[in-house]
Amino acid sequence: MKRLTDAERDAALSTVPQWEYGALRGGVIRRVFVFADFTQAFAFMTQVAFHAEKADHHPEWANVYNRVDITLTTHDADGLSQRDVALAQVIDRIAEGMQRP
Numbered sequence: 001m002k003r004l005t006d007a008e009r010d011a012a013l014s015t016v017p018q019w020e021y022g023a024l025r026g027g028v029i030r031r032v033f034v035f036a037d038f039t040q041a042f043a044f045m046t047q048v049a050f051h052a053e054k055a056d057h058h059p060e061w062a063n064v065y066n067r068v069d070i071t072l073t074t075h076d077a078d079g080l081s082q083r084d085v086a087l088a089q090v091i092d093r094i095a096e097g098m099q100r101p
């Protein structure tokens with residue numbers, strides 16, 4: 001998997017505006033999700049996990065009660081790839097309607 005160029009990255013990130021780009025480790029994106037409670041947070045994580053396994057692309061994440069902190073990067077590419085952006089899009093879709101108002 002190829003690491004995105006700066007121009008490709010800018011274009012791709014405009015499709016997932018709620019993810020924050022960071023330059024560490026060659027490029028990562030991060031978003032924090034907050035749910036009503038732990039059950040909702042874990043239901044979200046379960047759906048993401050099934051998708052990630054199917055796509056063979058996995059989030060780095062931490063969960064504390066109702067909060068899920070997700071970082072995406074592509075180890076094989078030493079930075080951000082199209083697969084991270086694609087996964088972020090799916091994660092956004094899963095989270096839609098689940099998060100705390």
Ligand SMILES: C[C@H](O)[C@H](O)[C@H]1CNC2=NC(N)=NC(=O)C2=N1
Nearest residue numbers: 056057058059073074075076077
């Ligand atoms: C062998 C397997 O394809 C790789 O280890 C996959 C698995 N999941 C992955 N997930 C992420 N986020 N980055 C990777 O480079 C990656 N590589």
